[in-house]
Amino acid sequence: MIDFLKQWLERKKRGGIDIGNLPNPKTIGKQPLVTSRLIVLDLETTGLNPAKDQMIAIGAVAINNNAMPLDDQFDLILRRPELDIRKTVLIHGIGPEALTAGHETEDALLHLLDWMNGDPILAYHSAFDQKFLEKTLRAELGYGENHIWLDVAELMPAFFPTANKQRKGLDNWADTFGLQASARHHAAADAMVTAELTLIALNKAAQQGIHTLAQLSDKLRYQRRLRNMQRF
Amino acid sequence: MAAASQDQNRPQNTRAVMAFLKNHPPFSNMEEDHLAHFAEHSTLRFYANDEVVLSTDDGVAKQFYVVKQGRIRGERLNSRDDRTETTFEIGLGDCFPLAALVGERSTRTLHRSVGDTFCLSIEHDAFVSLFTQSDTFRDFCLRGVSSLLDQVNQRIQSGAMASIGSNFTLDSPLERFALRNPIVCTPDLPVRKAVARMHENSVGSIVITDDNRHPVGIFTLRDLRTLIAEEKAPLSASIRQVMTPNPCSLLAKENAFAAAMLMAEHHFAHICVVDDENRLIGVVSERDLFALQRVDLVNLARTIGTATHLRTLVSLRADVSRLVDSMLAHGADSGQIVKIITTLNDVTVRRVLELNIAKNDPGIPFTWLAFGSEGRQEQTLLTDQDNGILFTTPEGMTEDQVREKLLPFARIVNDELAECGFTLCKGNIMASNPKLCLSGAEWDDWFVRFIDASTPQNLVYSSIFLDMRAVFGPGESLHELFQTALKRIGNNPLFQKMLAGNAFTRKPPLTMFRSFRYVNDGKKHALDLKRQGLAPFVEAVRVFALANGVGAANTLERMDELARKGVFDPKDANAWKEAYSLIQAIRMRAHNEMLENKEPLTNYIDPDDLNPLDRRILRESFRQAQRLQQKLELAYQL
Numbered sequence: 010m011i012d013f014l015k016q017w018l019e020r021k022k023r024g025g026i027d028i029g030n031l032p033n034p035k036t037i038g039k040q041p042l043v044t045s046r047l048i049v050l051d052l053e054t055t056g057l058n059p060a061k062d063q064m065i066a067i068g069a070v071a072i073n074n075n076a077m078p079l080d081d082q083f084d085l086i087l088r089r090p091e092l093d094i095r096k097t098v099l100i101h102g103i104g105p106e107a108l109t110a111g112h113e114t115e116d117a118l119l120h121l122l123d124w125m126n127g128d129p130i131l132a133y134h135s136a137f138d139q140k141f142l143e144k145t146l147r148a149e150l151g152y153g154e155n156h157i158w159l160d161v162a163e164l165m166p167a168f169f170p171t172a173n174k175q176r177k178g179l180d181n182w183a184d185t186f187g188l189q190a191s192a193r194h195h196a197a198a199d200a201m202v203t204a205e206l207t208l209i210a211l212n213k214a215a216q217q218g219i220h221t222l223a224q225l226s227d228k229l230r231y232q233r234r235l236r237n238m239q240r241f
Numbered sequence: 242m243a244a245a246s247q248d249q250n251r252p253q254n255t256r257a258v259m260a261f262l263k264n265h266p267p268f269s270n271m272e273e274d275h276l277a278h279f280a281e282h283s284t285l286r287f288y289a290n291d292e293v294v295l296s297t298d299d300g301v302a303k304q305f306y307v308v309k310q311g312r313i314r315g316e317r318l319n320s321r322d323d324r325t326e327t328t329f330e331i332g333l334g335d336c337f338p339l340a341a342l343v344g345e346r347s348t349r350t351l352h353r354s355v356g357d358t359f360c361l362s363i364e365h366d367a368f369v370s371l372f373t374q375s376d377t378f379r380d381f382c383l384r385g386v387s388s389l390l391d392q393v394n395q396r397i398q399s400g401a402m403a404s405i406g407s408n409f410t411l412d413s414p415l416e417r418f419a420l421r422n423p424i425v426c427t428p429d430l431p432v433r434k435a436v437a438r439m440h441e442n443s444v445g446s447i448v449i450t451d452d453n454r455h456p457v458g459i460f461t462l463r464d465l466r467t468l469i470a471e472e473k474a475p476l477s478a479s480i481r482q483v484m485t486p487n488p489c490s491l492l493a494k495e496n497a498f499a500a501a502m503l504m505a506e507h508h509f510a511h512i513c514v515v516d517d518e519n520r521l522i523g524v525v526s527e528r529d530l531f532a533l534q535r536v537d538l539v540n541l542a543r544t545i546g547t548a549t550h551l552r553t554l555v556s557l558r559a560d561v562s563r564l565v566d567s568m569l570a571h572g573a574d575s576g577q578i579v580k581i582i583t584t585l586n587d588v589t590v591r592r593v594l595e596l597n598i599a600k601n602d603p604g605i606p607f608t609w610l611a612f613g614s615e616g617r618q619e620q621t622l623l624t625d626q627d628n629g630i631l632f633t634t635p636e637g638m639t640e641d642q643v644r645e646k647l648l649p650f651a652r653i654v655n656d657e658l659a660e661c662g663f664t665l666c667k668g669n670i671m672a673s674n675p676k677l678c679l680s681g682a683e684w685d686d687w688f689v690r691f692i693d694a695s696t697p698q699n700l701v702y703s704s705i706f707l708d709m710r711a712v713f714g715p716g717e718s719l720h721e722l723f724q725t726a727l728k729r730i731g732n733n734p735l736f737q738k739m740l741a742g743n744a745f746t747r748k749p750p751l752t753m754f755r756s757f758r759y760v761n762d763g764k765k766h767a768l769d770l771k772r773q774g775l776a777p778f779v780e781a782v783r784v785f786a787l788a789n790g791v792g793a794a795n796t797l798e799r800m801d802e803l804a805r806k807g808v809f810d811p812k813d814a815n816a817w818k819e820a821y822s823l824i825q826a827i828r829m830r831a832h833n834e835m836l837e838n839k840e841p842l843t844n845y846i847d848p849d850d851l852n853p854l855d856r857r858i859l860r861e862s863f864r865q866a867q868r869l870q871q872k873l874e875l876a877y878q879l
């Protein structure tokens with residue numbers, strides 16, 4: 010992680026990030042979960058319709074070695090309606106020189122892709138975040154690569170099938186484990202709670218002998234099939 | 242405003258971690274910058290129920306943890322019955338492992354999660370930088386350790402302070418303090434040249450050595466001042482004529498504490514450090530030892546020892562308690578602190594005597610005796626007078642005539658000591674009591690009667706008069722007297738058994754079910770740490786010491802000596818020393834708190850006021866006292 014940050018800072022010092030030079034998204038394989046860096050992400054949007062609505066903020070943390078280091082996070086506000094700064098962003102947590110307000114959206118998204126390093130992305134109801142993010146990336150950067158996406162809303166019932174049978178929201182899962190978001194509907198705060206749930210699920214996964222990304226992905230796929238069968 | 246805008250620039254999750262920390266000490270009192278440093282360098286981890294968070298096999302502790310959710314249980318293996326026992330349980334906002342981190346060792350307690358648990362941790366680098374930068378954080382970590390004081394190895398603890406905090410530690414060997422390649426010269430060098438050499442090297446002292454590098458003298462700036470002021474010799478004289486011959490020296494492997502005590506006792510500012518063959522290796526000055534201290538021991542001892550008025554002595558007592566405070570803060574152990582207090586008390590007593598002799602010399606050579614805790618060198622801030630006089634009867638005088646001269650003198654000394662804070666003895670065990678101002682022959686008679694008769698009063702006396710030492714005046718006559726008394730006790734099994742029986746009545750304050758037994762006199766939940774806690778050790782150890790010809794009066798020294806003589810198993814001796822020191826440490830901490838709150842000093846504490854860990858340690862210490870008493874029971878078939 011430290012090495013990665015160093016390299017990243019090196020590249021940053023040399024100037025802006027080149028779109029042709031972004032890290033390639035990883036593919037699902039036998040990489041051990043313990044040593045894989047995972048991105049846990051949450052978006053704030055102006056509404057629920059990816060065709061119409063816009064992304065306002067991105068909050069993300071990383072999980073590495075079954076732990077969440079706070080010096081490896083991404084807290085980005087794309088547009089603040091109350092401030093009416095169009096095409097201007099505030100970037101948090103990626104070094105003091107980036108802290109000055111007034112980065113272009115394009116620039117910020119390049120930083121995000123660079124920071125994500127092509128690592129697997131987890132989100133709660135990930136389909137929603139995936140649609141918004143991919144749409145924005147395509148529109149702003151013409152970027153079309155596919156990251157691995159895993160849904161924490163599937164992850165939790167897969168490992169804790171008896172908990173939360175009726176209620177399915179992030180808040181319900183947080184309540185079940187006594188977690189509390191530090192701010193309501195704040196991308197970064199929600200990402201943190203999602204990551205905390207992920208840590209709990211990964212702990213359980215290790216106990217059940219699930220050690221690689223492929224095993225985890227299989228388990229989720231199996232659960233999905235099981236659920237679909239139950240529906241009929 | 243600046244702080245607020247800076248806060249806005251921090252990521253939400255960093256701010257959230259800071260907000261969490263702010264609800265818990267020590268973070269609640271830490272500066273914003275230091276909190277941010279902690280938050281930005283922290284890592285969040287999850288542990289399911291009953292998972293090992295930190296193991297004794299993990300090696301030297303590297304991470305500092307804060308419980309963010311859930312609980313952590315400490316487990317230790319009890320080697321005696323091979324059972325695991327829970328030593329503590331901590332929760333939200335609590336930190337661990339303090340002692341291991343500060344002591345730079347692995348933890349001795351297995352840390353296990355209880356329920357779903359999240360912990361924030363920082364790596365060693367971040368810990369060290371916070372430890373050095375934040376006073377609040379450092380105090381917290383060290384205080385956390387000092388409450389574990391005698392459970393953890395104090396040597397490791399103070400060694401750690403040298404490496405991460407300050408350079409101050411009294412347990413470090415002198416070679417770490419001593420100036421290497423000290424400035425030296427031969428005895429025939431003219432004073433002027435020697436001083437020039439000191440000046441060139443900006444040092445305050447020069448050691449005069451012979452051809453074999455053995456130190457033969459020392460010359461300091463203070464000596465130069467006297468030399469010039471009193472016109473003792475011309476600057477062209479050889480240094481041999483003006484140096485202080487036979488300078489005080491210590492081996493390099495001895496610790497700073499030994500040097501500090503030597504300086505405090507003799508008012509030296511410099512001590513030569515030598516190797517096994519008495520060759521000079523370095524010089525250590527009081528400045529080297531006390532560079533970081535507010536009140537320095539050597540200087541304080543010197544100020545007391547040269548005070549010219551009683552009122553100065555009285556006012557210096559406040560400095561003594563401040564020194565004890567800072568010693569406690571620096572992690573000195575309770576054994577060292579009682580010795581420091583005793584040394585400073587001795588200096589005060591001597592100075593009061595010297596001032597009175599200068600004013601009104603009774604003209605009789607005498608030795609000032611200290612009994613009881615002062616005799617054992619185990620005084621704390623709460624101390625009363627237990628003293629007496631041993632005099633030599635000048636030819637042509639009767640003992641009563643001598644007393645006529647000495648008693649009024651002793652009366653004044655007792656009163657003045659009372660002004661200095663040494664409470665007058667309620668039982669009149671004081672030098673101004675005609676029964677305790679005796680010649681050698683009279684004292685010997687007194688001991689014969691005392692050892693041969695087993696009256697209840699004599700048993701009370703045993704705890705006072707069998708722990709004695711000379712504070713002022715020649716010590717040989719006392720040594721002789723005491724050796725004779727030791728021989729008598731050694732040959733008198735009945736007296737020993739009587740002493741043992743008496744010691745056995747001092748039961749440690751534990752009930753059959755290992756809960757605390759409180760004092761009965763109206764104080765509902767009070768333990769008397771002196772009479773119920775320390776006395777069982779002191780009394781039992783005294784019986785063994787006297788029966789086995791151990792001349793030392795200090796309880797810890799007696800235990801060492803008894804272990805050397807094979808009377809105590811070394812492991813037992815260590816456990817008992819630790820337990821005894823721990824009770825002493827808790828007592829001293831309580832005294833300092835009472836002083837801070839401007840309450841009168843007492844030896845009572847309510848165990849409910851202690852933190853759970855201290856309570857456990859206290860209980861374990863009392864259990865050790867029970868074991869010591871069992872040994873007594875066995876040895877004397879009580």
